[in-house]
Amino acid sequence: MSYFFKKNPIFFLFFLSLMSVNAIAQGLDSVYKAPNNPFIQKIIELKDFNIQIILSPETGPLPLANTMMAANAQHLIKNGSDIYIMIQQTGFIYKLTSYDSTTCTYKRIDHTINLNYNINCNTFFYQNQLFSFGGYGFWKNNGHLRKFNFEDREWDIIPLDKEVISSQFVWFDEKAGRLYVPFQRIINAGIEGDENIKGIPEFTSHYLDLKTHKWEKIGDLESGSRDLLVNDVSSSAYLTYTGGLLHLVHDGTYLFDFIHNKMYKSKNADLSQFLIRRASFVNMFIYKGHIYSYNVGTKTFNLYPFKISDFELLKSNMWGSSTQLYYILLAVTLISILIVFSIWLFNRSVKRKLELTQLKLLKNKTVTQAFTGTEVSLINLLLTSSLKNENVEIYQINHVLGIKDKNIGLQKKVRSDVMKAINDKYEFITQANTSLIGSSRKIDDKRFYEYFITPSEVKTIQRIINNNAE
Numbered sequence: 001m002s003y004f005f006k007k008n009p010i011f012f013l014f015f016l017s018l019m020s021v022n023a024i025a026q027g028l029d030s031v032y033k034a035p036n037n038p039f040i041q042k043i044i045e046l047k048d049f050n051i052q053i054i055l056s057p058e059t060g061p062l063p064l065a066n067t068m069m070a071a072n073a074q075h076l077i078k079n080g081s082d083i084y085i086m087i088q089q090t091g092f093i094y095k096l097t098s099y100d101s102t103t104c105t106y107k108r109i110d111h112t113i114n115l116n117y118n119i120n121c122n123t124f125f126y127q128n129q130l131f132s133f134g135g136y137g138f139w140k141n142n143g144h145l146r147k148f149n150f151e152d153r154e155w156d157i158i159p160l161d162k163e164v165i166s167s168q169f170v171w172f173d174e175k176a177g178r179l180y181v182p183f184q185r186i187i188n189a190g191i192e193g194d195e196n197i198k199g200i201p202e203f204t205s206h207y208l209d210l211k212t213h214k215w216e217k218i219g220d221l222e223s224g225s226r227d228l229l230v231n232d233v234s235s236s237a238y239l240t241y242t243g244g245l246l247h248l249v250h251d252g253t254y255l256f257d258f259i260h261n262k263m264y265k266s267k268n269a270d271l272s273q274f275l276i277r278r279a280s281f282v283n284m285f286i287y288k289g290h291i292y293s294y295n296v297g298t299k300t301f302n303l304y305p306f307k308i309s310d311f312e313l314l315k316s317n318m319w320g321s322s323t324q325l326y327y328i329l330l331a332v333t334l335i336s337i338l339i340v341f342s343i344w345l346f347n348r349s350v351k352r353k354l355e356l357t358q359l360k361l362l363k364n365k366t367v368t369q370a371f372t373g374t375e376v377s378l379i380n381l382l383l384t385s386s387l388k389n390e391n392v393e394i395y396q397i398n399h400v401l402g403i404k405d406k407n408i409g410l411q412k413k414v415r416s417d418v419m420k421a422i423n424d425k426y427e428f429i430t431q432a433n434t435s436l437i438g439s440s441r442k443i444d445d446k447r448f449y450e451y452f453i454t455p456s457e458v459k460t461i462q463r464i465i466n467n468n469a470e
Helices: 002-007 009-026 038-045 194-198 223-229 269-276 323-364 373-387 394-401 408-430 455-469
Strands: 031-035 051-055 074-079 082-087 093-099 103-108 122-126 129-137 140-149 154-158 171-173 178-181 184-186 200-202 204-209 214-221 238-241 244-249 252-257 262-266 284-287 290-295 300-305 311-313 437-441 449-453
Touching (some): 038 093, 214 223, 223 262, 238 284, 373 408, 373 455
Antiparallel strands (some): 082 093, 140 154, 171 178, 178 204, 204 214, 238 244, 284 290
């Protein structure tokens, strides 16, 4: 074996790395008995409360001080009556299996070996399944979804329809089964440039549907939320409440309501001071209208009222309509307008051609064939009255047209259509721009019109009518 390693030093280094990783994992005990304390006892008492809490070194129940995991924070996750302690930056999970007034017993339930691939990942329960999303490791961050296999005691990868890179600003809606990622911060230190180390922001907002394992695009991060979040790289402290996250940004206290896509800022200076003094948000959680903060010195909880009324609604939402969607809608609108205009232009052209065809047919006929019987009757009525210097009233026209018993709307339409047809035919026959039938308001009642034959056209229409009678 030694001869093989001398000839193959790369294999030797690889073997040492595996041994060192395994030594780290084996360095932890499978069972720990730790003192019970008021913090853990309080979490145990909250039977109806599911929560994730980052623990301080003093509160973390696992005694890791003399292990290679001493520098790793401990993360408490509560799901129903079950309490788990996860060691940050690993997949190591311990479950609280028993407790009494003085002692808690934690048993390791995983067989994880790999480390440091999921730094600052988001861990949550959904339908009694434990998931881990994203995180940083091996010089880049990722958008992987992992599920803990309680039977095999290993983490499984869950294939998604695409990769949406995680940022620390992520929230899981347990009721809807949605994991919200309002923006991405893409870190890849393997590519040159300071921006790849700090992280390049990508402003498209998504949520992951845990039922379908598909990402849904919901818009783009608005300018107001960009100013708050994208440049806020100094803190990873967030508190979860029923609608989203409470977060400190530049000494201001903000609520981010993911369900309703709204942002709020605290109006309560005392609340902001309370949180600024506890800016790391360790040993803290929100429960039934109060923010709980555990004091490791006094072993007591400090409570501060948590009320939405202490916050003012900001004008900016977190995300708005997607720019890409806007351009798609604009393009669809323009195309629709173009299609409608083309149809209108085509119909107008067809109608005009039809009118010209009809007029050509009319011109090829004798002039005496130009008007229909109804039109001739109306012309005779108007001509007779005009020769007597009298105008014709509406009721007389209705009688001649046979519409005196129809409703007013229909009467008006029929009168208008017949008179327009007469005037169009007359102008075409005479090749002039003078209408045959004119109108004027009644002298005694300006609401109504009277009709007559245009005086200059009396002789011409008499000749047409006489020819028609022959």
